[in-house]
Amino acid sequence: MPPEEIEKGSFAIIDQEAGEHGFEPKAWSIVRRMIHTTGDFDFVRITRIHQKAVEKGVEALKQGKPIFTDTRMAKAGISDRRLKPFGVTKTCILEAPEVAVIASEKGVTRSLAGIDLALEKGQGAVFAIGNAPTALLRLIEHIKAGRIEPALVVGIPVGFVNAKESKDALAEMDIPYVTALGRKGGSALAASVINALAVLAGEE
Numbered sequence: 001m002p003p004e005e006i007e008k009g010s011f012a013i014i015d016q017e018a019g020e021h022g023f024e025p026k027a028w029s030i031v032r033r034m035i036h037t038t039g040d041f042d043f044v045r046i047t048r049i050h051q052k053a054v055e056k057g058v059e060a061l062k063q064g065k066p067i068f069t070d071t072r073m074a075k076a077g078i079s080d081r082r083l084k085p086f087g088v089t090k091t092c093i094l095e096a097p098e099v100a101v102i103a104s105e106k107g108v109t110r111s112l113a114g115i116d117l118a119l120e121k122g123q124g125a126v127f128a129i130g131n132a133p134t135a136l137l138r139l140i141e142h143i144k145a146g147r148i149e150p151a152l153v154v155g156i157p158v159g160f161v162n163a164k165e166s167k168d169a170l171a172e173m174d175i176p177y178v179t180a181l182g183r184k185g186g187s188a189l190a191a192s193v194i195n196a197l198a199v200l201a202g203e204e
Contacts, residue, residue, distance in 0.1 A: 026054045028197040037192040046181045048171045056176040057197040060126050060151035067126045068118050070135040077191030082198035093118050112134035121146050128154040130190030133162035153177045154193045158185035
């Protein structure tokens, strides 16, 4: 079967097995792709999507706003083909050579240092965090302090230390966000959210 047919068939199965879910159609297209990426129907229950997340995320991509990721894996997982029409750039916050130096000097994680360095170019950008709770917590800190206003925060770090807490903190904010409560998450999952938004942007 062609890849497009496999994906279409997979989505049909997900729609059938998920049943009533309560998400509006565009939000469901995001959750459905999250399930498609992971094979995990728990995301019907644990995903939280701010009421303005889809609108602001699609708008940012169509305007060519940059995307910042916390891992190279998330960056690689975001479709270049879908973003190319909009001129969107992807940057992993760990790529700048000075990140390691700053992290060592300040005694912080590279992810936290990377968020600090991304502030200057991050206004109105999309952040996709799937691995580092410290990155998400630092970004939340900057947002609350008024130092940055992203178009959208996709915050789905996976893990056992501060992952749940960072996502709980994000879900309490009145900003455009997509998250999944609890321990589940990951770079591939964060990328899948951006890909779903890119599909929506391409359809408008």
